[in-house]
Amino acid sequence: MQKSPATLALEQRRDILVPHIMHVSPSVWVSVAEDVSNVSMIVGPEGLVLVDTGMIPDCAERTLAHFREITDLPIKAIIYTHGHGDHTGGSPVFCAEGSEPAIWARDNFNAETEPFIRAGIMPLFKQRGGLQAGFTLPKEKRICNGIAPVRYPKAGGAVFSGKTGAVLPTHSFCGESMTLSVAGLELQLFAAPGETEDALVVWFPEERVLFGGDDLYRSFPNIYPVRGTGNRDILQWCESLKLMRSLEADVLVPGHTDPFLGKEHVHEVITNYHDALEFLFRKTTELMNEGNNADELAREVTLPPHLAELDYLKEFYGNVSWTVRNIFNSLVGWYDGNPLHLCEYFGPKEEAERMAALVGGLDALLARGREALTAGDAPWAARLADHVLALAPDMSEAKLLKADALDIIGETILTATGRNYALSVAQKLRKSTEQA
Ligand SMILES: [Zn+2]
Missing domain, CATH: 3.60.15.30 (Metallo-beta-lactamase domain)
Structure with missing residues (x-):
């Protein structure tokens, strides 16, 4: 590879x-x-x-x-x-x-x-x-x-x-x-x-x-x-x-x-x-006032190129998007401003049930996940594997799909701690199928 x-x-x-x-x-x-x-x-x-x-x-x-x-x-x-x-x-x-x-x-x-x-x-x-x-x-x-x-x-x-x-x-x-x-x-x-x-x-x-x-x-x-x-x-x-x-x-x-x-x-x-730190704080809070939530901010806020290109500001250990989320959370806490999230309508299992129903059942959900992985979309494969695992936590095929996806995701993360985390969880999932 x-x-x-x-x-x-x-x-x-x-x-x-x-x-x-x-x-x-x-x-x-x-x-x-x-x-x-x-x-x-x-x-x-x-x-x-x-x-x-x-x-x-x-x-x-x-x-x-x-x-x-x-x-x-x-x-x-x-x-x-x-x-x-x-x-x-x-x-x-x-x-x-x-x-x-x-x-x-x-x-x-x-x-x-x-x-x-x-x-x-x-x-x-x-x-x-x-x-x-x-x-x-x-x-x-x-x-x-x-x-x-x-x-x-x-x-x-x-x-x-x-x-x-x-x-x-x-x-x-x-x-x-x-x-x-x-x-x-x-x-x-x-x-x-x-x-x-x-x-x-x-x-x-x-x-x-x-x-x-x-x-x-x-x-x-x-x-x-x-x-x-x-x-x-x-x-x-x-x-x-x-x-x-x-x-x-x-x-x-x-x-x-x-x-x-x-x-x-x-x-x-x-x-x-x-x-760099001051810019991230200022930009994040500015966009918060415009109504953006942490998920949106984490995708939108980046360092200006003249700072991002400096070797000592590359994301080898700390990470810009995690910082942006942290700024949001430290100021207003977990609530993202969407009233749907004020009540616990859909836990991971309830949402997975509906996702499975949409695509024609659990097997179809797993198949779509595998297709995503084959097509090179590891994050979506991992997301679909999560839905399958919410309904069938011990299913080896779903664990292996998630592990394969996390291995690919981990390899793309520069921030070493995030990379280690993804690869370690992939390793744990794979081991758990060997013991089953
Ligand atoms: Zn240290």
Whole structure:
């Protein structure tokens, strides 16, 4: 089968996302793509400060070994840019050296996961997170996650978010900013909510290096992850980007992918990133006022070409249409304005019954689905398979039709998490027919 443009683009990404160390300023080294997140080392007169730790102990050990070729000073502090497990899970390896580093984070550390825990839906969160990450897919199908190489964590690690596997912060700061004096270095921490509410950025003024965590990396940002999350506030994110730009950094180290180098380039990148988010918010709300619902907006609103063509705004990890839906939902909630949807007249089963009646029965519905697939219309084939499965949830032929359609759909999605999700669900459906 010929590879889709999305597959080819992700393969190109994978070829860039190879482990390497970047020496970005006299005292700063960054381990890129060894682990899922970047791990940065600032070398001070009296010791080291690490920004983030990666996710997987094996990877953290390799990063530490590289850093130890550069210096043997003790690790005095670790700063978590936010609570996601891909930034915190490697911490036990760095702490195992025994220098008892102070671990800094915001006082609302891990705020994103708390609502899931309170609601008791961590099983769902982990299940959807696993589908998004494609953990059960074979390596050739995962390609890369858009901003990081493929890694398979062992069970029990701090996989998504959370307090398992990671060493918890020993120090936290509240408010807007603070100055941290450690290892003979002066660093500033700024609250910078973006991908997460607990996000911070680290500013090393002496060498003009800014560590931006996941508020900016080489992909359109992940304003809505398909695993699900509470609202990621896009206007607040814009404010954080303005703060980052105001520092006039010479180097911007993102939480994933290669650092951006050069004052003018950093300024331009942050401006474009900010402008992309602001444009989507403005355009979406403008069209909402004209009566469009989320389904319509998700198809209509796109980035202007001069932003869409930028490599660091391509939808490798975050996705524009999911963002547009998120803006709609965050402002007015689920109701699309169609009064028919105020009452539950047609559940999936009732609608499927009527669809089947329209085309002459369940077998005809399945046949139409297969025809659609043969004709190259995988989304419609999947839609018809859904109707069949609503009426006959265990029918292997319908599961296989849906799986075949999802395999094709998945291959066309550039955003790695969406692609992984489609391919993982296809794999699950196929497996369920083997067990039957
Ligand atoms: Zn991350």
